[in-house]
Amino acid sequence: MNRLFLSIIVFAALLFPLSLFSHGVDIVLINGGTGIEARYDSGDPISHADVIIYSPENGYELFQVGVTDRNGRFLFFPDADGKWKVVVNDGTGHGGTKYVIINGSSIVQDEAIEKPVGRRIKILSGIMVIFGLTGVLFFALARRDRKRSLDAHS
Numbered sequence: 001m002n003r004l005f006l007s008i009i010v011f012a013a014l015l016f017p018l019s020l021f022s023h024g025v026d027i028v029l030i031n032g033g034t035g036i037e038a039r040y041d042s043g044d045p046i047s048h049a050d051v052i053i054y055s056p057e058n059g060y061e062l063f064q065v066g067v068t069d070r071n072g073r074f075l076f077f078p079d080a081d082g083k084w085k086v087v088v089n090d091g092t093g094h095g096g097t098k099y100v101i102i103n104g105s106s107i108v109q110d111e112a113i114e115k116p117v118g119r120r121i122k123i124l125s126g127i128m129v130i131f132g133l134t135g136v137l138f139f140a141l142a143r144r145d146r147k148r149s150l151d152a153h154s
Contacts, residue, residue, distance in 0.1 A: 008137055025096040027088055035075035036098055038068055038088045045072030049090040056082025056102075078102045 027038045038046040051074045053064040068074045089095035
């Protein structure tokens with residue numbers, strides 16, 4: 001039984017993607033400028049990450065491509081009003097999207113977007129799945145043992 005239990009635990013652990021243990025990403029506006037600051041959820045800057053800015057006129061039209069600095073910052077100078085899409089990717093599977101609204105008075109507004117599920121929630125979900133699978137396994141084993149016990153007594 002110990003081998004079966006260990007095999008199920010190892011199999012369950014292999015089912016979970018490595019992204020379960022990856023960093024979340026937070027992108028915030030830099031005060032006083034039209035730019036972003038990209039950080040992992042731990043607070044560390046996302047240094048030298050790829051940044052793509054999309055024009056508000058056409059969400060697929062590239063406006064600018066660049067790289068964040070060592071502090072995770074990237075500035076751009078929009079040439080039109082509207083909702084600008086900023087995509088950050090660090091090249092290892094971490095990244096995020098931010099929408100920045102530029103209006104006629106050059107005031108930059110940050111449009112809230114849904115954040116991806118945090119790392120703690122992913123870990124908690126993984127643990128719950130492992131406990132659930134373990135519970136199902138023990139239930140099946142107990143049912144099998146009970147059936148064997150009843151068959152032996154009849």
